[in-house]
Amino acid sequence: MATRKDTRLRFEQWVKNPTCEANVISAVAGVRMDKVAISEGIKPTFGQSPFAITRGNSFERALLDKQADSLIEALCRKDALPSGASGLADYRIRMNGGSLKSLEVALVKTRELLEAAAATGAEGLYGELPAVVASATMEIPGQPVMLPDGLLVIDALLLRPAEDGKLVELVIGEIKTYPYRGGYTDSAQLATARGQAGVYRHALKLFISELGLSDRLVISPFGVIVLSLSGQNQPVILPNEDLRFQDKRAERGFVRLRDAAAGVTPFDPADEEKGIEKVLAADTEYKPACISFCDRAAGCRLAAFKAGDAVVLGEDVKRLLGDVTIDRAVELLGGAAPSGPRETELAARLTEGAAA
């Protein structure tokens, strides 16, 4: 399992609850949480809609069809690419509608393209160099044993002239089928897209640095997010999405993820049983948001209930009560004599609150 080079997904899982030891081990070692849940007798509830997966694929295919004409046109209209930009380098693997045999082949081709872009500069644009690279593939270093080297695949990498007119500027493009609704576009969906784009931007910086091309290629601090127009295949381009801080978020996050990986007692990640055992033995830290992404959440919540953990009434309740159990807080609210300064303060706050 640790050989799955899905570092980005592990990062996203880890960042959702970095203080939960079980989540950390699962993310770092690639132990699937749905399997852990099954071993506990909990029915996993996550997984994607098959229709959503199909829609995502078909949307992407429609955009990249015919040398990505419709996508490039939309990008030019929004000044994400200069007028006249054209050309698609398609590095998708066969499974995703492309022609390449494997991600490793895509990795080699991406490397070559970046080297060519560095060599020719902006002069090579839209002749030798394409406007869009579909599935540009990069590798970033992991942490020995537990966190493998990561392979990351960018939906659409754009190439355009840098401000100086000489170098090529690379722009991260993230394609999603989320419906564009103007200011009502789902903020969590936007955050997901930006988070992913930020990871890619960070990874691209590392990749280019590894190739020794940092001073010959520019990476735009802004990315492009492609959404769909209300159920159609027509793309909506968000041309200037601020990725600077999401990039840094990824950078800091990866450092902490690697540190977390170093803190996990090594075991053979290919041993599924062992992995499940390790996750089950680890401490958990339940938060209400866990329900939205973790298959074990219902079990953790039940355990929190049994322990009287105030988090089951909400994080703000937990903040006020701290380690005081719900039942004890109810007693204090009812006038029971507090013991110790913590309970004394809590009792005062609750009584004041109840009287307000």
Add this chain to the structure above:
Amino acid sequence: MKSRDVAERLRAYAEGRPLPSGATITVPIAEPEDRIVLSFVRMGGESLPWGIGYQLGEDPPVLLSAPDGRQRDPVGDMCAELSKVLCGFLGSPLLTGEAVDPDNPPPLPLRQIWVPNRSHIEMIHLLNLRYSRTQYGDPARSLILRALGRASGFLFRESEREGQATVIDASAVLRDHFVFPADDMRQQHLGFLLAMMNTDGSFDERMQAAEAAEEFSVSHTLTPELERDELSPLVEAFNKAEGDGGAEVQAAASAAVGEIIDAENRRRIDLVNESIALLMKDARQENKGAAELAEDSIRERDCYYRWQETTGALDGDVLPHLTTSALTDGVPASASKRYYRMLAASDKASVCLLHDDPELQKVAVAEGDAIKGTLAAVSRAPSLKSDSDTEVEVWRVEASASLPSRIREGAKLCLAGSPDHDCIVTEVAVDGETRVLSIEPDKKLAGSLQVEADVLLLPASVAFFGIKKGKEAKNSDGPGAWLTHAQPGRPRRRGLNGPDVLERVEELRGS
């Protein structure tokens, strides 16, 4: 969350059940014949309904579905059915063929659309986006769909206006009126809320029922297992049969899909009906301010939906004159006008319910927006209000300084129960543990209070200013309009209104 809210949640936990919050019901509930319960389900990855369920009053629910949520025509047909019902329900004569004078339409009471939760309101917006300008396919059908687009647009925009009583999110209403012993995320689930409310027994029994209810989605999405394990094979069978010319197989697959989708919508509709029933039998009275908000909702509907639809219907227009953008207001003056209207509504909603609900008043005092104290003295002094030198009654109100206060000099307040009589705060001082306010009451209130009387002063409404500003926003005949009202994207002519300076000079040269 404040400690007051935490205390309430703990109390609900201690009692083992949800507890009422607030002393009144703050949302008006229309008569059954004036209510539609509406629900959608959609296919994963899509932005239009796969199934629609609606129930008008006490009629049986109508459940519609398409065999494949990606197919434009069946989905369009389904939406067209909804359009015919919804537009007439909201008073549009376009599809009913009624002859209506736009300036004198027959009165229509408050009409409400009840939905299970916020996600269904998002679907209403998606219908607005998709259909308000569609010209796809049969012209007669695209006219009906555009009508749905516009109706949805009105409903979505109205749902954003605070205090509105037209689009009701059942989950939100329950959360507003009850304190639930659960975290905020769980409280988004209507099934969870109702199970906690309606299950007899201990906390554990209620929680068990609520957990069981949580297994079923109430938003417009379906669970991935349902899509994967049950619907996907049927949709595949339907599409394959279409290709293979198997009409019977198609019909069977379509019926099977319909059964599942219909059951999903039926469940959602039933939950909404359960919520309405719960509120109807609640012992708390309807807040008197709610009736005012209901009147505002009627006015909004008649002004911003019905009039436009009625005017458009006069021409039997294929593309009515006014189709408000689903996304934003491109014209600065329109944006401003709508913004002020929303501000005015928000202000009104926040104050008009206060006068009839002592618990809301307590919250306002705790937040510092209202003040509860004692009338320590009554005196007479020259008025400190503008342009008046006459002597007026002045109240000295004393309250505890331990609560925070937002009230400053110049603030306008009103006595609880007298929302139409503004009092102005002329001075605020803190003297040890006492906050002292000097207040010039409305002259109609002079002599109405005795010294040592308890006084509760609530914020006065400033909605009037928002409304006035909204009316002003469209005016662009002033000398600064070249800058303030110019359309973005078009070069603004720098300088004064009037001829170009070069042209002026040429004229001068010529003369």
Add this chain to the structure above:
Amino acid sequence: MKSDVELRIDEVRRALLEAVLSNEPLTIVKAPPGSGKTRLTLDAAALLLDEKARVAIVAQTNSQADDICRRFVEDFGANVVRFHSGTGLRPSGLPDGVQLVSKSAWLPTGPIVAVGTSAKWGLTGIPAARFDWLLVDEAWQLSYADFMLMQKVAPRFVMVGDPGQILPVVSIDASRWEVADTPPHRPAPQILIEQHEQTQPRVLELPATWRLPPDSALVVNEFYDFKFESAVGPGERSFSIGQREGKSEYDPVIEMLESGSMVGVTLPTPEGGPPLEEDREVAVAAAELVRRILSSDVTLRIDGEDRALEAADIGMVATHRVMNTRMREALPPPVASEIMVDTTERWQGLQRPIMIAIHPVSGVTDPGVFDLETQRLCVMASRHQIGLIIVTRDHLPRTLHELTPSATQHPGRPDASGDGREKHEQFWGDLERAGRVVAL
């Protein structure tokens, strides 16, 4: 002889005044805190009055409008009209030379300077004898919607304001306008600058603050997108401790003000996490700092003049009203009424020699967009003329460092959470790196 920085300030002043004399239709001045922006507005008004123009000045609050009138009369000895609401409190305590008018029909004809709030100018009917100029003070406090109402007043505009201040409060969901070209809820000068290709404003930047000492100016400048420095010369400001009784745990904190203008103070975070909503211990610590400062026989030097520190020289600020209430309660009674304790919004435009602030993220273990917005911290950190003590629970640096904020902003908008996190971390980090954080 004027210093370099004073000469550069004069350049900007000259540029603005020349712009108005040449009838430049739109000039926007970005001004750091304490840079004399109201003075700039008054200068422009006086010059235009001298040119026989009719000038309308827009203030954001009644007290700001009164203050502008007062200063105009005092500085220029010229009459001014205070155009005020007919239904609110009548302005009082204004000098002779200020004429009170509440109806637009009563506005004098001919050259005048008339000062009113944006609400007054926006809602009143303007008579035929309109104005020639509209000068907007604290312009970043004026929403675009309110600015549009000014269309009836005058054809030429000057807008002076501080872009680092707290944005106009938006009490409704403004999602509908987040992708509009002219969002009605955002500050008017910001929109006009963003649309510079169409509006072609003349944009000037004041290069210095008269209020903040040099080390503070460097720190506060990080919140801005233009460069400014301190115009305070060496030796012009200082804080000196005299005789004091006994020892206090707060002494090391107060002593630091003798060597620099910003000090951070941390209190240990309780094991179960910081308290929710109100932190009495922190409020009491802030009040104890005041008590100790007042009993330390402090001499202040402001602009070369020494004097003893008084209670009224100290100001206290916290984001939340409840914290301000607790701080006020904890102050010794004789001085409680002399010390202004209020929210950041109320502190805008004001200053004190010494400020005590509760860090906006103190006690917040999961900061959201609201907590990370930089404007509150910027305002808190820019009220002092001599010294600022900023108090927080010690979880702050760890919380900021471990935070991985999501970018939930509307399409096309800047990442306020990410930017805020970074700026907050830098602000506190600068204090730590300079050895100016004391752990209690």
